[in-house]
Amino acid sequence: MAGWTEHTGYAVALPLQNVDTDQLIPARFMSNPRSEGYGRFLLHDLRRDTEGIEHPDFPLNRHQNASVLVTGQNFGCGSSREAAVYALVDAGIQAVIAPSFGDIFAGNAANNGLLPAQVSEKTAAKLIDALGSTSSQIHLQLETGRIDLEELNFAFDLEPSWRTKLINGWDDIDLTLQHLPDIARHKERQIRDHSWAWPKAGQGQ
Amino acid sequence: MSPPRTLLDRLWAAHEIVQHADGKSLLWVDRHLVHEGSHHAFSKLKARRAKLAEPDLTFAVVDHYAPTRRQNRIADPQIARMIETLRSNAEEYDIRLFDLDDPEQGIVHVIGPEQGLTLPGLLVNCGDSHTSTHGAFGALAFGIGATEVAHVLATQTIWQTKPASMRIQVEGSLGPGVSAKDIALNWIAQLGSGGAKGHAIEYAGSVIRNLSMEGRMTLCNLSIEGGARMGMIAPDETTASYLKGRVFAPQGSAWDAAVEAWAELRSDHDAEFDTDFRIDGAEIAPTVTWGISPDQALPVTATIPDPASQVNGKAQTVRDALDYMGLSAGRPIEGTPVDQVFVGSCTNGRIEDLRAAAAVLAGRKAKVPGLVSPGSTLVKARAEQEGLDQIFIEAGLDWVASGCSMCVGMNGDLVPPGKRCASSTNRNFRGRQGPGARTHLMSPAMVAAAAVTGTITDVRPLLKGRAA
Ligand code: SF4
Numbered sequence: 001m002a003g004w005t006e007h008t009g010y011a012v013a014l015p016l017q018n019v020d021t022d023q024l025i026p027a028r029f030m031s032n033p034r035s036e037g038y039g040r041f042l043l044h045d046l047r048r049d050t051e052g053i054e055h056p057d058f059p060l061n062r063h064q065n066a067s068v069l070v071t072g073q074n075f076g077c078g079s080s081r082e083a084a085v086y087a088l089v090d091a092g093i094q095a096v097i098a099p100s101f102g103d104i105f106a107g108n109a110a111n112n113g114l115l116p117a118q119v120s121e122k123t124a125a126k127l128i129d130a131l132g133s134t135s136s137q138i139h140l141q142l143e144t145g146r147i148d149l150e151e152l153n154f155a156f157d158l159e160p161s162w163r164t165k166l167i168n169g170w171d172d173i174d175l176t177l178q179h180l181p182d183i184a185r186h187k188e189r190q191i192r193d194h195s196w197a198w199p200k201a202g203q204g205q
Numbered sequence: 206m207s208p209p210r211t212l213l214d215r216l217w218a219a220h221e222i223v224q225h226a227d228g229k230s231l232l233w234v235d236r237h238l239v240h241e242g243s244h245h246a247f248s249k250l251k252a253r254r255a256k257l258a259e260p261d262l263t264f265a266v267v268d269h270y271a272p273t274r275r276q277n278r279i280a281d282p283q284i285a286r287m288i289e290t291l292r293s294n295a296e297e298y299d300i301r302l303f304d305l306d307d308p309e310q311g312i313v314h315v316i317g318p319e320q321g322l323t324l325p326g327l328l329v330n331c332g333d334s335h336t337s338t339h340g341a342f343g344a345l346a347f348g349i350g351a352t353e354v355a356h357v358l359a360t361q362t363i364w365q366t367k368p369a370s371m372r373i374q375v376e377g378s379l380g381p382g383v384s385a386k387d388i389a390l391n392w393i394a395q396l397g398s399g400g401a402k403g404h405a406i407e408y409a410g411s412v413i414r415n416l417s418m419e420g421r422m423t424l425c426n427l428s429i430e431g432g433a434r435m436g437m438i439a440p441d442e443t444t445a446s447y448l449k450g451r452v453f454a455p456q457g458s459a460w461d462a463a464v465e466a467w468a469e470l471r472s473d474h475d476a477e478f479d480t481d482f483r484i485d486g487a488e489i490a491p492t493v494t495w496g497i498s499p500d501q502a503l504p505v506t507a508t509i510p511d512p513a514s515q516v517n518g519k520a521q522t523v524r525d526a527l528d529y530m531g532l533s534a535g536r537p538i539e540g541t542p543v544d545q546v547f548v549g550s551c552t553n554g555r556i557e558d559l560r561a562a563a564a565v566l567a568g569r570k571a572k573v574p575g576l577v578s579p580g581s582t583l584v585k586a587r588a589e590q591e592g593l594d595q596i597f598i599e600a601g602l603d604w605v606a607s608g609c610s611m612c613v614g615m616n617g618d619l620v621p622p623g624k625r626c627a628s629s630t631n632r633n634f635r636g637r638q639g640p641g642a643r644t645h646l647m648s649p650a651m652v653a654a655a656a657v658t659g660t661i662t663d664v665r666p667l668l669k670g671r672a673a
Contacts, residue, residue, distance in 0.1 A: 017522055018398055018498050022634040027615050031270070031283040034245060045636050050622060074399040077432065078634060080334040082245060082351035100399055103434050104334055108350035159366065161227035172352070173253065176360045179223055179231060183362055186222045186233050194466065195459060197235055197327060199261065200452075202459025 001113045003169030004142070007094045009067030011138035011149060012059045013131040019043075019071060020078035021105060025087040038083060039090035060091075063135040070097045070127045076105025076116075085112045095140055097147065097156065099124045110162035113169065115140065117147065117156035126152065142167050209473035211370050212439050213405045216345040216470070220328045222362060229364045232345075235327035237263045237357050238313050239300070241270045241287040243332050246354035247294045257298040258361040264322060265295045266303040268312045269615050271608030273578050275305060281617060298358075309452070311581020311607045314338040314426065314551035318418070319581055321451025325440035325467040330357055335551050335631065337428040340437035341421035342444055343470045347435045368434045369479040371404040372472075375412035377486040382665040384561065385420035386553060386629070386648035388412070389427035390492040392484060394502040401433035404480060407472060408438050412486040418447040419557035426552045427631055430499035439471040491664055494633045494646040495538055496526030501633070503538055505651070505663045511535050529635055530643050531623070541661045543645070544624040546575035546602070546652050547638075550612035553629035554580025556587050558649040562629075563593040565653035565667050566600040572659030575602040575652075576618065578610040602656065614639050627655035 029041040047058045054061045060069075069088075075098040076084060085108045088096065095115035106116040117140065119127070130136070130152060139148040140156075142163055147154045164170070176183075195201055220232040237259075239246070250257070257263060270287045272279055279285040288305070295302035303310045309320060314335055317323040325343035329336060332354040339346035349363065357363055373392055393400070406428050408421070416424070421438050428436030438444075445464055448454045455463045490504035501523075503509075511534040512523040527534060532541065548554070548562050559579060577597045579585040585607055588594055594604045611618040612630040614637075620626045622641030629652045630637075633644040645661060654664035 020498075020632075020634045022632065022637050026636055026640070027613050030242065030615070031287045034248070045640055050640065074402075074432065077398060078334065078632060080332060080348040080350050081242070082332075085350070100402060103403060103432070104348055104350055108352065111350065111352035159227075161225065161229050161364075161366070164227065172356050172364055173255070173359050176231065176356065176362060176364070179362075182222050182231075183233070183360065187361075190233065194326075194462075196455040196463035196466065197324065199236075199322060201455035201463070202457040203455075 001169045001171065003167050004113065005167055006139065006141045007067070008137065008139045009094060010063060010065055010135045011068035011070055011131060012063045012066040012135045013128040014059050014069050014071040015128050017072035018074045018077055021076055021081050021084035021102070022078055024076065024084035025081065030081060030083050034086055037090045038086040039092065042087040042091040059133070062133065066135055067092050068095045068097065068138050068140065069093055070124065070131060072124065073099040073121065075101050077102035080104040082108045082112070085109050085114055089114050097124065097127060110165050111172070113166060115142070115158070115166060117158060119154060119156050123154045127154070209476040211472040211476045211478065212343065212407050212437055212470060213370050216326065217367055219326065220345060229366050231362050231364055232328055234330050234357050234361050234363055235262060236317070236322050236329045237361070238317055238329070238331040239263065239265045239354065240268055240313050240333065241291045243351070243354050244287065244290050244294070245351040246332065246358060249352065249355035250358050253359070255359040257300070257358050260299045262361060263300045263358070264303070265291060265300045266313050266316060267291060267305050267310060269609045269613065271305060271606070272616055273576070273605035273608050273610050273618055275606045284616060308582055308586070311583065312551045312554060312609055315554060315580035315584065318342065318422065319451070319583055321448055321454030324448065324454065324463065325444060325470050330363060334429045335426050337433065337436045338422050338426040338551060340428070340435050341418060341425040343437060343440035343467065345435065345437070348429065368405040369403050371401055371406045371433070371480040371482065372478040373406055373408050373482045373484065374410035375408065375484045375486050376410045377412065378415070379412055379486045379489060382491055382650060382668050383489050384648045384650065385416055385423040387489050387492045388484070389424050389430070390494065390499065390502040390646065391489045392482065393427065393431040393500045394492070396431055396482070398430060398498050398500040399432040401428065401431040404433050406433045406436045408436060413438060414441065417557055418443060419555040422555065423552055427499070430631060440467045491648065491651050493538055493651065493661055495530065495532060496523070497529050497633055497635050498526070499631070499633060499646060501526055502646070505539050505661065508537050509534055539661055539663055542625070542659060543573055543627045543655050543661060545573050545620065545626050546571070546656045547611040547626055547628040547630065548649050548652050549576070549578035549580065549610050550630040551580060552631040553649045554578065554584065556584050558629065559584065559588045559593050562649040562653040563596040564671055565650050565657065565664060567596050569600060569657045571601040571656035573656060575656055576605060576611055577602050578605050579607045582607050600656065611638055613637065620644070627652045627661065
């Protein structure tokens with residue numbers, strides 16, 4: 001995963017609350033390998049009617065080139081499926097701006113270069129208002145945590161560790177491997193003091 | 206004297222290997238459960254040419270895509286491929302697999318405890334949000350995404366920020382026909398689906414102490430639907446007696462050492478929680494959802510909300526939900542006709558849940574079709590021993606094999622578009638049970654009541670004179 005520090009793109013408003021990961025990608029698409037790309041599944045059933053025809057006025061259909069979504073609270077709640085993030089990323093989305101996110105979703109996002117930018121309810125409402133049904137140029141900076149949308153300028157919140165990860169494009173596994181001796185020590189201590197915690201402890205298998 | 210500590214503090218400290226400057230802790234993972242959906246994580250492991258760190262602490266199960274009619278060949282090649290991929294990964298990495306024909310197969314959150322893999326004091330991870338279920342044993346249990354699953358596979362550890370602590374105390378006692386499902390829907394309706402965001406919930410109080418392990422699992426399972434990262438309950442006698450003698454549980458002197466260690470797993474009486482919430486058990490009624498988010502829930506005796514009387518800009522949310530659900534504001538929720546019913550899932554697919562549904566259905570006929578899918582193959586066998594299968598079959602419901610089934614529809618068990626399903630599952634999201642499907646969440650007893658009348662129904666009158 002490549003790191004990034006700033007992004008300029010087009011933002012659209014998705015004025016919905018509690019967009020759950022079942023909406024972001026319906027379960028029936030999740031058996032596809034990632035190599036085929038998940039972008040076409042993004043918000044599939046909200047974007048299309050039962051015949052598969054796109055609703056012309058759904059925000060992402062109107063603005064196919066959008067790379068930033070501004071939306072309501074609790075975005076990405078529900079299932080832990082990382083495929084929800086894959087669908088966003090593969091559709092070219094780089095950041096989602098919302099008052100709150102599902103916890104697992106936000107962690108998954110940071111692991112895939114997608115910024116979960118948290119703003120106040122008020123800011124989200126202002127941004128959604130400003131965008132209306134249009135799309136506007138937006139500029140995001142990770143270091144400073146700033147959002148510029150035309151003449152509006154706002155701050156967003158981001159967990160420090162996620163900021164670092166997004167900027168460096170780091171993979172946690174590399175970081176963790178530096179702690180192998182600590183892990184080994186912890187394991188030894190566990191075996192010594194809490195051997196019952198191993199499966200079938202005391203069963204002399 | 207050390208400051209008072211919560212159960213969360215104790216579990217966290219016991220698993221913390223190091224803490225990073227940014228506040229994240231590296232935690233040791235005692236049990237890692239994988240399923241068909243973990244294929245992305247195995248691909249990542251392969252791409253790195255990494256080894257599986259601890260095959261003995263990793264367990265795999267076929268559940269999300271498990272066909273519930275096992276005698277038939279799997280017709281859908283995509284589903285067959287998902288199961289095959291898990292099989293080949295389990296074989297390649299030498300992981301114990303609970304496969305379709307295994308007598309101990311079942312939904313990951315049902316078999317973890319059933320097999321004694323889940324124990325108090327352990328950290329349990331699975332690439333599934335309802336991993337919070339295992340917290341019912343006093344374990345640190347939470348769902349993770351695919352990148353994290355790959356991390357656990359490669360290192361047997363996970364980076365996490367310690368959540369805030371929250372206590373939900375339920376005191377008094379529950380009325381007849383009211384179960385753990387109703388407690389969960391009740392608090393989620395009160396606090397909202399993001400109400401416990403960033404928190405680990407500890408459930409406490411006399412009602413919780415009196416719940417069976419099955420009830421505690423239902424409650425912890427649904428923690429995520431209120432936004433919590435995890436749910437937990439301090440282990441006690443009920444916990445130990447559930448676990449004793451289970452396949453993977455400690456035995457002999459290891460059992461004694463375990464029980465001794467578990468006695469420490471509790472919150473100090475003067476421990477402080479970041480958030481505290483109390484519920485009077487007597488005030489909880491059988492509860493059903495009316496909308497498309499688990500917090501859109503009401504006592505079965507209530508009326509469907511009116512968008513016009515909503516505050517905080519909720520009007521549109523309510524309107525959208527009613528529109529999707531095909532319901533009219535201001536009408537009683539009771540009496541709403543349903544097209545079908547479903548009993549099952551990791552939320553309410555355990556033996557006690559099947560007994561509760563059977564207690565209502567015994568000697569009665571279902572007015573609508575429905576599916577009963579036990580949470581595990583062992584639960585299925587047990588139910589058959591008790592004759593519960595006959596009750597369901599005689600009522601006219603389909604008695605099928607175990608798996609996630611109609612909770613998520615990945616195996617093809619779907620609710621058709623526009624159809625309404627009374628369901629013992631955990632999510633009533635748009636399209637969760639199939640495109641256009643309308644889901645009403647409720648307890649298994651309430652699902653059985655809906656089957657009997659063909660409408661959403663208060664189960665309490667149907668329980669009169671019966672042992673529930
Ligand atoms: S039963 Fe439903 S919620 Fe539980 S693990 Fe399966 S799909 Fe997830």
